[in-house]
Amino acid sequence: MHEQTWQKFRSRTGKQSVRRRVVSVAVAAGAMTVGVLAPPSASATTRPDTVQQSLNALVRSDGMPAALASVKGRDGRTRTYTAGVGDLATGSKVPKDGQVRIGSNTKTFTAVVMLQLVGEGKVGLDTAIDTYLPGLVRGDGIDGRRITVRQLLQHTSGLPNYTNHMDIANLQHRYTEPRELLDIALKQKADFPPGTKWEYSNTNYLLAGLIIQKITGRPVGEEITRRVIDRAGLRHTYFPAPGDMTIHEPHPKGYFRDSADGPLRDYTEMDPSWGWAAGAMVSTNTDLNRFHAALLGGRLLPAAQLAEMRTTVPADDLGTGAGYGLGLASVPLSCGGVYWGHGGDIPGYETRGGTTDDGRAVSVAVTTLPADEAAAQRVQKTVDTALCR
Secondary structure, eight states, X not given: OOHXXXXXXXXXXXXXXXXXXXXHHHHHHHHXXXXXXXXXXXXXXXXXXXXXXXXXXXXXXXXXXXXXXXXEOTTSOEEEEEEEOSOTTTOOOOOTTOOEEOGGGHHHHHHHHHHHHHHTTSSOTTSBGGGTSTTTOEEBTEEGGGOBHHHHHHTOSOOOOGGGGSOGGGGTTXXXXXXXXXXXXXXXXXXXXXXXXXXXXXXXXXXXXXXXHHHHSSOHHXXXXXXXXXXXXXXXXXXXXXXXXXXXXXXXXXXXXXXXXXXXXXOOSOOGGGTHHHHOOEEOHHXXXXXXXXXXXXXXXXXXXXXXXXXXXXXXXXXXXXXXXXXXXXXXXXXXXXXXEOOEEEXXXXXXXXXXXXXXXXXXXXSSOOSSHXXXXXXXXXXXXXXXX
């Protein structure tokens, strides 16, 4: 692997602005997918549809093998869209509303569980994490006695990002224990004193998962399932069990390049344990919309904890004017207002989306990481297009 090619991905994996600048992806993948663009579902309008046009462009111009979207409009109707192919080898259709790996959208699920525990009086947002994991978090400028639960969920802890220091491309079939990941982070120096700035770090949600397990006495995936997935009625969403490398339901294959001059390779089957509470989950676009609606509609958290979740600090790395709360981001819309969501990047898939306070919602997925910043911005623009049309 070429280190320069990987530097940006390794330093910001899971972040909404994660980008791999591998310029050959668009050319090679685009050549294989032109001419296989699928129409929107039957419920969509017959006039030219801006969402479908955006997905088509992601395939034709930006080299995405497939692009999928689920949109809940102002009229309350849900429309699903696909473009490209579900399998580059066979040219098969993209499954309608197929399952994908959702990467760092997992963080919002983890944050909801933690905030439920806050509402139950079992965790204090402004309590030091050393209270729950005594003596565990120590390192160069790192002290769990000075980092609060809020700072974990808000990415203001200063903890170094463990994925900065891993060769993720070579972990496709390797199981990684959470404590092994934490050890990687604690060998690094703190990025800044706790509470002094915002900087995205997967290590924050690794520790959040460990705290959830310590408090509940149950695996974090089980708690997410019981407390969030089941409660919100998400029928196509799951937290993979240890060793599970498959995607269970119909899905488009995900693709990845190890280097700028390497071929797109099938990365669909993988062990997502290195993402764990920060990025391991699988879902569909429609389920993600349903999750955000349940969350913002007050069905998953008491009002006080939902208000805390929506209290943001500036996070311009996620876009001009963006803010980050507790596992939830606010992103300005070109038509005014903001939407609330997260987003995720994991080898094979990128997802973006969220919902507005008036109930509009969109989730978009593509089946390889964008080749450059311009392509990444066009994925993000598709969300804005869908919410503002």
